[in-house]
Structure formats: structure tokens, C-alpha cells
Amino acid sequence: MTIHRLPQTVAMRIAAGEVVERPISVVKELMENSLDAGSSRISVSVIQGGRLSIVVEDDGCGIPREDLPLAVERHATSKISSIEDLEAIATLGYRGEALASVAAVSRLDIRSRTNQEDSGVWLRMEGGGPPKVDEQNCRIGTRVQVDDLFFNLPARRKFLKSARAELRRITKVVQEFSVAYPSVAFILSSDGKKIYETQGGRDRVDVLKSLWGDEPEILTSSGARGPYSVTLWWQRISKVSRVSVMAFVNGRRVEDGTIRAAISSGETHPGGNWAVWVETPPDEVDVNVHPAKTEVLFRHGGDLFAAVRDGATSMKGRSLPDWESRQLLRTGSPAGTYVPKYAPKGESLFRGVDPFPSSSGSGGETRLRSFKIPSAPAAESSPLPVREQISDPVEVDEGPHISYLGQLDSGYLVFDDGGDMVLMDPHAAHERINFERIKKRCSSEYGTQHLATPVHLPPTMASEVDHMEERLASVGFVFSVGDGETLLEGIPDVPGCSSVSPVDMLRTTIAALSENTDTGEIMWLKWATLACKASVKLTWKLSREEAVALWRDLTRCETPSACPHGRPAVLRLSSDKMASHFERS
Template sequence: MAIRRLPETVTHRIAAGEVIERPASVVKELLENSLDAGASRVTVRIVQGGTLSIVVEDDGAGILPEELPLAVERFATSKLFDIDDLERITTLGFRGEALSSIASVSRFEVRSRPASKTEGAFIRVEGGQFIGSGTIETPKGTRVQVDDLFFNLPARRKFLKSSSAEQRRILKVVQEMAIVFPAVSFLFVADGKSVFRWEGGTRREILQAVLGESRLRETRYEKGPVIVEAWRGTARPGQRTEVLSFVNGRRVTEPTIRSALFALGPEIAGDWVILVDCPPADVDVNIHPAKAEVRFRNSGTVFEAVHGAAKAALAFGAELVLEKPQPSEGFSSEGGGLNLPWPRVAAPTEAEVGRLVEYPAGDFPGSAPKTAAVRFLGHVSEGFLVFSEGNDLVLVDPHAAHERILYDRLREAMKNRFPSQRLGMKTELSPSLAAGAEEHRFRLLELGFGFEQKHGLVPSLTAVPFFPGLESVSPEDLLRSTIAALDENPEQPLDIRLARRWASAACHGAMKLGDRVGSEEALALWHQLFETEGPRTCPHGRPTFLRLGGSAIKRHFGRKG
């Protein structure tokens, strides 16, 4: 086949596909332009998840009338002058592709007026083709309107999610910008309803508003020219560790930052916001058209700085202090058991109360004799339970074991209907949680959740599903876990996803690795674990126990037999 040049209309659409993936990409690029222009107030309005219309207005510096045509040309920008500037980028935007890319896949209009002008100007572009321009009365700043996104790329439209799902992505972008620029006011309106409003304030205040956290821990750490600001929120039941990372004000996904954080081990559970500030010459942001990736010149220094900041945040101590009431009747404190305000495992039977219990050997892999004597020996390391079973030594992770037990119980209970329990007090939802609830509203109602929303206000949670074992989970955490399950791989049955998430949420308020338990409770945990369908792992695939065979122990010490 002959090689030929592609038409300009085709090359523009190809370039736009690299920069503009979905409505949230448009909002991100336009917000970056607003913030680079020094805006103190930004408003984002969308219709139908941004597919029908997106409008971003700011009170920034504005664009001169004679420069508006240049603004929608590819590789035209006010932020770079020569190749050396690529080594010291201090703005969010710099490639000169955003407006051109957006205009090539939408019906596009820009209105702008600098403070030095009494009259503004506008330009209209449709599918990359110039439509018209002129003067117009408009406030100081810039207004960009994007209608019928991907109208000329129907294949791209097919890959978009529902309007509520796209709205949630846009909300996330707006909130992330507010985290980096807390002094700027942001308003996000979807289909005529105010979804998120921030009037400006401190970073702590915006993080409290976005994360729904009242208790946040902040640390700062310096390593050479690198300064890291780390914020840690409370570990949320049923949710993985979430990390928002920013480099010089830019939201990025960077493996060095995540590696430095996760190197601290499982105790990092919770929400983290990591803001890295380093010399522009030490970071390369010109890697990806969407500017979502960066490369550090000295990644080792960045690793140490992030690691140090996160370690300092963890050094404050446990995030959640659990009171340990006096033992109640029928449960002895001599073995170290705790009387907790939530169910851990069922009360031991009379046969389990003794320190020696007989079980058929077939129930436990690796057992040689017909009956294996199971004894609870105590705790080791950070709280692993130690048992002897016949000639074998078995270490059990109590948290993983308890999670497996709750998971199986929930799956069994879900075979029937989903009972609902009304809340004694309505729970007002945070904007991000409300957006997730709106996206899955009908499915959540089927699962037993109830909502109430008055005109113009954020919806409140009025009812939740009720299953034994979920008593310790707060309504917000139960809703958050359920939304996470609904967002997961739809090829997996919903009851499995729900049971895994709910069991994890319940276990955050129950037995933990560091807890000390008595013999009776430990043996009850053992018995219930090995009655489950998959005692070897927790619902997430982590091992629940480690078995050291008696013969292997003898071989290690050079003993025969």
C-alpha cells in the first residue's frame, strides 16, 4: 500500500483522542487553563454528564481579542517560548494542544475579556472548522462552552459510561483541583443542581469536605530540594488504601510515590493525599499528552521524602482508639478476652471451652492421625494465634480468619431477601458519596438502602441493609462499601462482591492482628474458620493460616521420624 499524508481533519481527531478521552478530560484541561490564568473563582456546569454541554467560567487574566484565533490552534500557547522552557515548566498546561483538541471533537465557543479591555471577544469552532468570531459583552475572565462532545466520533461516544458515572468523574477532577488550590472558589453544577461548592479556605478544610473526614493528620518532610506534604485520613472499612498524589500542583500517577508509601506495610490503610514540591528542572512532565505521568530526575530523593513524610504521619499512633470495657458475665478476663460492643465470633460451646478439643483429621489438611488434638498455645509476633494440631504447628491470622467467617455468613444470609432497617437519624451524604449513590440509585434501593432528598439539598441516607455481623459498620461506610462493590467487575456475581466488601468493612471494627484473645475465643475462631467453604484464604485471597508440618519440623532439626 502506498504511504500518504493523512488529511488535517484526521490528524486533529487522532491528536484529540490522546488528550480528550471523556468529559472529565475536557474539564481537567479547562480547569488547568483557568488556574494558570490566576483565577480566584471557577464555575463548572454540565448537562447529561458533560456529553451534551460543558461550560467552564473563570475570573482569570483573560485572552486578548487578537489572540483568540491562536488559542484554538494546535501547539499555540502562552506558557512556552523555546525548548529550554521544557526543562523548567511551572504551569499546569504547556503543550498548546488542549483547546485545539477539544474544538476538533465538539461544537466549541470561547468568550474572553482581559481586565484591560472594556469589551470582550468570542470565537466559535465546530469539529475543528472555524465558524465565526467577533466582539461580545462578557465579564472579565474566560468562558469556554463545549457542546455535543464527540458528535463527530460516534465510536468514542459508545465507550462513555452513563451520565451519572461521567458526572462522578468530573466531580473528582473538580475536587482534586480544589485540594491543590484551596484558596480558589469552585462551583460544580450538574443538570441545574449544585453538586459541589467550595468558597475557598485552607487545605485542611477542603480535605475535610472532600474526604468527609474530621480527623486528619498532616506532616511535612524535606529531603534536599524535595518537600513533601502528607495528609492521612482514617482507614475506611471495606475500602482499599486510596492515594491522591500531586507533583508541583499536578495530579499524577507516579510509581515512586506509591512505592514509598506502600513500603511501610499494611498499617498505611486509609486515605492519603501526597503533595510533592520539587524544582521544575528535576521533574519531566512532558511524557504523556494528558500530562498524567511524570519522571523524576532523582527518584531516590523523592522516595525518601515521601517515605519519611508517611512514616512521620504514622508515628502519631493508632488512628482509632478502641475502648476495652470490663469483661461481662460468662467471659473470663484471665485469658485476655475482650468484651467488645460488636460481635466477633459466636460464643464458644461447652466442647470448645476446654483447652483441648478433638476434631476429625480429615477436616484439616496435613493431619496424619485419625483425630488431631488442637491446642491454643498463645500469640506470636504482632498477634498471630499459635495452635498445635496433632504434630503440626499452625499460625492463624485472626483478622483474615474472622473476615472469612463473616464473608461466608453473609453469603449464606444473602440467599434470602435483603432486609432493610430504617435509621433513627438521617445521615447527610458528602458530595462524592452522594454522586456515587445517585449513579447506582435504583440498585441501592433494591439492596435495602433508603434515601431522602429535598429540593436543592444533598440527599440523606434513611435506611440500610440489615444482616447479622454488620452492626459495627456505620451507615456511610456500608454505603461506600456497597458502591465500591457495584463499581467492581460486573462479570463476578454481585453477592460475592458485596459479601467481600461488607465482610471487610465489618472486620475493621472487629478482631485485629494486635488484639489479645483468650483460649476460648481462639478455639471458637479456629472451629468456625474450618467450617467455612474456603478456610485457607480471606475473601481477598490473603492466607488465613500457616501450617508447619511435624515431619518438616523434625527434618529441620535433623531428627528422624
Template sequence: MRRIEKLKPDVSARIAAGEVIESPASIVKELIENSLDAGATTIKIALNQGGKSKIVVEDDGVGILFNDLPLAVERFATSKISDVDDLGHIGTFGFRGEALGSIAAVSRLEIRSMAREEAEGGLLICTGGKVELHRRINTFPGTRVQVEDLFFNFPARRKFLKSSQGETRRVSSVVRDYAVAFPDKVFTLMSEDRVIFSTEGNTEERTFLDILDKIWPSHCPIQQGKVDFVPVKITAFWQPLREGTRVNLTVFVNGRRVQDSVVRAAISSFGQAASGLWFVIVEVPPEDLDVNIHPAKAEVRFKNSGEIYKAASKLVEDMLMGSKQMFSIPLRPSSEGRPVLAQTEDDGEEPQKWERDLGENLGGNGPEEVHDTDHGETFLQFVDEDEQHVRFLGRLSSGYLLYEYSTNFVLLDPHASHERILFEFFLSRIRDGSRQNIYPELELPPSVSEVAREWVKILEEWGFSFKEREGVLYLSGVPAGISEKNLSPIGVLRLALDAAEKTAGEDLAEVFAEGLASEACKGAIKITKIIEEKEALALWNELFACKKPQACPHGRPTHVVVTAEDMERLFRRK
């Protein structure tokens, strides 16, 4: 076992250092990497108040020699490297000797450790970077690091920490990512003495998918792919979601959780076809990677970034070719009745508070704000008359749909129209609070359950229901009609939670308006979609069955009318 040594001045001068501790999550990241470097097979993390009051990380690694404990909290003291040449082929996570020293400087730190070759362990206590106690104790092999009162001596930094629930979620995200990247390790995360995430630890191929199944939305298939461009190896897991979602990417390079622009660029080059959740593991020779370019080691530089891009692009292409995932939102059955031409005017009905709030939050003046067109305010409105007739003429190359209605032509935007249909569908379901039970009940991933507990009263008003058994939260009901729209129950719950967090408990209408409009956009028919006559007529009937068919939720017109009078004028017959 190598001893911890104080770095030579010429080595430390070459290491760009900065404070690496920003939050409990960054502390947990550094301590997990220390445990992995120590060869730990089991890593336990416990939090109080999201880590703001206490963080404990315990492992069964090789431990720290008693005489080396004081050095462990000094900057630029490390067992990982000892020479300038070592910086060129770093194979460990830590190498600067900064983590424990930085943590000690901003907290009350206690380290209990026992090296396997020693009969007794050691205890080290620091406050604000000052060693207060160092003595021998009886303890178990491995290391236990306890961090209390984070930023107690830096109140300006402490005030920028999130709520306890928010910090717990950030830590949970870090732990889950490392659990996926290191499936052979046993990870346990506890919050307030309650287990919120754990893995069993094995090397079977299925382990990656088992862990991702716990943390990604349910009922969405996860694709797996590999590519081997010697010496580059890339493994990827992809959960394709519906059109309109962005690329949500987690990248590990040689075991490091990093933000990487090369892999992101490769995935993004495939556009919406590659949207969804990605977890990518890249392996390259240590000498082909520069890990010393970011103070928190959150970024890396590839020696041959072109090869990485090429390999990642090939992998994504192969996975897209093998994916059978289809995205479609079925229309409801056509409504009875026919629309008639009319000048839009206020029907004199006072909009309900909910509708006023929605209109204001979507950028309009009240429930709707219809953009002007070259034809003034002429739109089609729904009435129950059967003598009128509509005929679908076809789809223009621009994607707009052309109809003949009475003596008029109507150009319809399929995307904006479907947005309006979905928007009113969701709105009616959530307004009436109707609920649809789920069988079997869905166990919520830790990242979702922690937030759901915080907003449970709000969610229940919208039609969600929950059950808790043995500390695990289950989703037992969702707003009625969700299944009709081919939506993942947990995906919709995530959307509602995201909206709730952004508004920090503002008016309920404001909370869900953003999520409702966003979901309508994602699920709407794209203007590039080829639409057959039957579907085009169903879309027409669905649109004009809406209360406000004139515009999409964002205020864009759904259709434009060319009247017989307009045509007379265009051909100068009038």
C-alpha cells in the same frame, strides 16, 4: 501579558503529543488547568448529561486577546513556552498548546473571552476543529469555554462513554481533587442546573480538611502531616480505614494531578498499617521535574526519585507514629448452649432463594461448599446441651486456637471463624430489612449522593433510608446493627453502591453478596492477633451459634477436629 505564538518546528518536534481528550472528565481537567494558569480565583463548571451534551467552564482569569483567539484552537500554539530551553523548567500546567485544539477537533466549541487590557471581548465558534465565527462581543473579563456534542464526529469513541451519572462522577472526582489542591480558589460544580459541589476559597490551614470532610467518609478522623526535605516539600492527608482496605491515593505534584509510583511505593512499603485514603501534595523545583513524558500529562518523572521516596517514607512513618487509630470488631455476647460432634449432613431443609444465590455467588454449590480436610467431613455443630464442656488451651505460634472439647482437640482458624460470624450477622440484618435511624442525619458527599440517587430503590430494600433538602441528599437510616460493628454508615453505603455498579442492576442477592463477603473479610479478626481466653471462648460460642459454622463465606474450613480415635491412630495404638 505574553502573546500566543505558534511554536517553532524544533520545539514542537520535541513534544510527544497524542490525543488528550478521552471523556468529559479529561476536558474539565484541561480547562481547569488553563484557568489556573490564567490566574483565575473563581472557576465554575456546569454539566448536562454528565458533560456528553454540554460542558461549560467559566473563570475570572486574565482572558485571551481577541486576535489570539483563532490561535488558541491550533495545535502547538501556546503562551506558556517559546523556546526549547523552556521545556527544562516548566512552571505552568499547560505548555503544549494542545488542549483547546484537541477539544475543538471532537466537539462544537464556543469560547467567549475578554482580556483585561482590552475594551471588548471576543467570540470564537468551532465545529470539528474548523473555525466558523470570530467576532468582537461585549462580555465579562475572563474566559468562558462551552463544549457541546462531545465526539459528535467520532461515534466509535462516543459509544465508550459511561452513563450520564457515571461521567458526572468522574468529573466530580476531578473537580474535588483540584479543590483540595487549590483551597484558595473558589470552585463550583453544577449538574443539570443543580449545585453538587462548591468551595469558598481561602488560605487557612483548616481549609484542606474542610474540603476533605465533604468528600471522604464521615466519622473517620483525618490525619495531616508535613515534611520539608529541602528542596522537596510534601504535605499529606490520610484517613485510616479498617484493616483490609487498600491504599487509595491521589497525588498532586507542583499542582498537577498525576499518577505517581514513587509516592505510592513509599506508602505501600508500610503494608496494612498505611491502608486507607491518601491525598498527597508534592512540591519540587520545576527544573527537577520532567512533565513531558505522558500524552495527557498524567505522569511525571522526578530528577531525584530517591529523595522523593525518602521524604515520603519519613512522612508516612511520622504519621503512623502519631496515629491513635485502632481497628477492632467487637463480638456479640456469647450464645447459650454447647456444640457436639457430628458428621455433617443435609438437614433436608430447602435453602431459600436468597441463600442459594449467595452460595452460588461466593463460589459454592448452594449455600455452602466446605473444603475437605484430612479428617473427612467431621465438624462441630451447635445443640442446646449443657453437659458438654469446652476448654481453651491456648494460641499456637501459627495463630490457630486450640481447644479441648469432650475427648477431642479442636483447632480453630480465628479469621475464618470471625468471617462466618460477621457474614451471618450482616445477612440476617439485611434480609429482614430492619432499619436504624441516624441522628443527626449525614450529608452525603457529592460522589456518593449522585450514585445513591441512581440506586435508591435497591438501597431502601436493604434498610437504607434517605432524605433530600434543598437539593442535598442526606443519609437518615442504615441497616440495623451497623453501629454495633463499628462501621461507618457512609462507608457501608459506599460498599453497597460499589457492588451495585459492578453488576449494573443484576439480581439483588448478587449485588450485595460481593459487598457482604468483602466487608466480612475486612472486619474479621486477623490470624496474627493475640487472643485471650475470654475472647477465645466468646469466639467459640459465636461460631457455633451460626447456621453454617463449618466454613467461612468463601468455603474455607473454620475448624479442624482431632478425635480420640485420630490420636489412637497417630500413636499406632489402633
């Protein structure tokens, strides 16, 4: 087999395939050119997820008439001119490959005008063929239209995803650039409908809030190590293990393992949304290591790791898990506050639980029986701040006499069960009740609770909803789309979750579906976790009727002795044990 030179057309298409992988590659390269041109407004319009057409238009400096034919030649650029320039690249583009690569695998149309020219210039090119250039009356700036991407590379075209999947990728990159450049207005339209827009002239935190939502709070931290200055933003999402990171180095969108590893280091799990902004002298980072320019090399990677790690650690300390950071005011407590002493670190939330043994030493399990409410007048109690509805109080019935004695200052409920004293942790009891109600409900079917006021979803969440709308609808969510916005109109009718915000329930469900394909099993576990958070707290004052209802509902549970975490829900002190202690047996 002899060695021979490839035809120019074949070589061009091979080279183009390294730069242009799919529609998002085209959008990214064209937006980078627009930003390098000093644009204050960038509009992106796609048809069929960019498979049929992509249009990127800006109000930048434009391309001079005599330079436009050079712009589509390979390795022709205005951004570098010598080897030394490669050592300190300060622009997003620099290779002079993007337009040539796009032109080789599409039908390309470029219209541009500078502010020094009275009219613009129009260039058309198809499949890497010779360009046609004419004079054209157009606005200041540049408009690039890319049609029929990979029309001459059917092998590559058949590997493209669906239009919705390609649009999700494009939406994500436009959103990320809007975070990196908050002063620039970005507009994204799909099939003639506007789906994302920023106004420009904003603070980066404002753009993050519009993407992620106002809740939970977005924390920020900044610092420096060696030549690297780092700013981080984190929106911690409880009970979500996924870590979503958008990172920028000198304004360049990158995917870097060092940054992700630094965020994930430490004991506290960094689940949630992260944005990382790194500034460093251009000669401290090598951006010429990947065809798509998404990977970079750092001269002092250890300093970068330490800077990101320190910033992430400082924010994690300000956002501890609920059981570590909660310090609630205890009504009537002499100390003024009450801090739970349990901290189930590393404990599986839904591990198997053995029945809680009786303190009498007989080896039998704790028995909870129905009871009569004493006729004594109910003591005054402070209203619950926020609580899930507990079933109506049980009425007086025949059977062994069980009395509710009251609530200790520490929050535990005290019952007299035929001479035995029983202490109940109301939070653990309510967790167990909600857990088993949800498990029972999800074993049959998912109902829907329609919201009185639809909720506008942040763009990042709307994109995730679009990705798994059918699966979300199968578990009870209802959505509507209009004017580029996605509205949440209904949520699953889950017992014990009425105080959980619809967005939190949706976010938890999306995370669960992303991590597991077994919809039924994972859903009731995740929703049960939400219900646990919404259960009554040990620090709340309960009325006599509420305490009685807790007892009754707990007796109906399959495992009444412990909460889903494995913590005991009740403690029984038998009459025999008490008699022995007081030496009366």
C-alpha cells in the same frame, strides 16, 4: 502502496484524539487554563455528562482581543517561548494544543475580556473550521462552551460511557482540583443542578474533610528528601483494602506509580483515602511525557520515594490496627490497664474452625448446656460503656445444674458445669453469636432499618453511591437526592451492628461491592466483621443476667467453641483433671 500526506482535517482529528479522550479531558484542560489565568472562581456546567455540552467559566485575567484567534491555533501559547522553557515548566498548560484539539472535535464558543478592555470578544468555531470573531459585551474573565463533543468523530463518540459515568469522572477531577487549590472557589453543575461547590479561601484540610467526612480522623505528615518537599494526608478506613490516592506535583494532578508504591510499602496496610502534595523545583520534574499531562518523570525518583514512604510510615505508626493500639482502662485491675495478648496478624478472619477439644483428654468437643441461675443475689456490676443488646436472661429450667460464678478481674466469665469449671471469653463468644446471626439473616433476605435523622454523605462517598445505587438498594440501603446533596435514609437491618455508624456500614459495603461481584457472600462476611468490632469487650464488666444470656445464645450457635477469627471462646477444666492435679483421684 504509496506514501502520501494526510489532509489537514484528518491530521487535526488524529491529534485531537490524543489530547481529548472524553469529556473529563476537556474539563481538565479548561480548568488548568483558568488556574494559569489566576482565577479565584471557576464554574463548570455540563449537560448529559458533558456529552452534549460543557461550559467552563472563570474570573481570570482574560484573553486580549488580538490574541483570541491565535488561542485556537495549534502550538500557539503564551506560556513558553523557547526550548529552554521546556526544561522548567511552571504552568499547568504549555503546549498550545488544548483549545485547538477541542475545537477540532466540537462546536466551540469562547467569550473573553481583560480588565483593560471595555468590551470583550466572542469566537465561534466548528469542527476545526475557520474561526468567526466578533465584539461581545461580557464579564472580565473567560467563558468556554464546548457543544456536541466528537460530533464529527462518530467512532470515538460511540465509545463514551453513559452520562452518569462521564459525570462521575468529571466530578472527581473537579474535587481533586479543589483540594489542590483550596483558595479557589469551584462550582460544578449537572443538567442545571449544582452538585459540588467550595467557597475558596479555605485550608486544604477543610476541603479534604468536606470531601471525605470528618470521621475517621485525617492524619497529616510532611518531610523532605533531596529536592522534594512532601505533605501527606491520610484517612485510614478500617477493614477496607482499597487505597485511593490523589497526587499533585507543583499543583499538577498526576497519576504516578512511584508515589503509590511508596504509600503501599511497609507492613501496615494503607487502606483508605490519601492526598499527596509534592513541591520541587520545575527542572527536577519532566511533565512533557504524556499527551494528557497526567504522567511525569522525576530526576531523582529515589528521593521522592523515600520522602513519601517516610511520611506514610510515620502516620501508619500513629494509626495501628485495633488489636495493636488498643489499651483500655480496666476497672478494678491492680495494673490499671489491660492489653489483649492476641494479635491475629496475617490471619484470615473467617477461616475454618475445628471444635475446641475438651481438656479432659477424651478427645470429645466442648459441650455447652443450658443452666439454672443461682438464687444468690446478683453482685453489683459497673454499667457497660457501649454494648450490643444481648438476649433476655434465660429462665430457670429443669436439667443439669450449671451456675454462673462470676467474672475474673481479667474479664473472663466463670461457670460451674456439673463440677467442671468453664471459662468464657465474652468478646469471642459475642463475636460468634453476632457472626452466626448475620449469616442466618443474610441467607434469607435483606431488611431495612430507617434512620430517624438522615445522614448527609460526603461528596466522594455520594459519587460512589451514585455509581452503585442499584446494588446498594438491593442489600437494604435507602437514599434520597436533593439540592445537590445525597442523604442516607436507611441501612440494612443487620443483627449486632446497631452501634456501628451508618456511614461506616455504607463505606464497608461500598468497598465490598467494589472488590467482589458476589453480593450475598461478600456482604454477610463484611457485616460480620463490623459486628465483631461492635461486640462486648473483654474489659467490660457484665451483669449476671448478661453473662447468662451470653452462655445461652452461645449454646445455640453451630460452632460455639471459637470466635470467627479462630480464637477459643471457652476453656473447660474437667473435675477429673482438677482432682488429678490435687492428687485426689
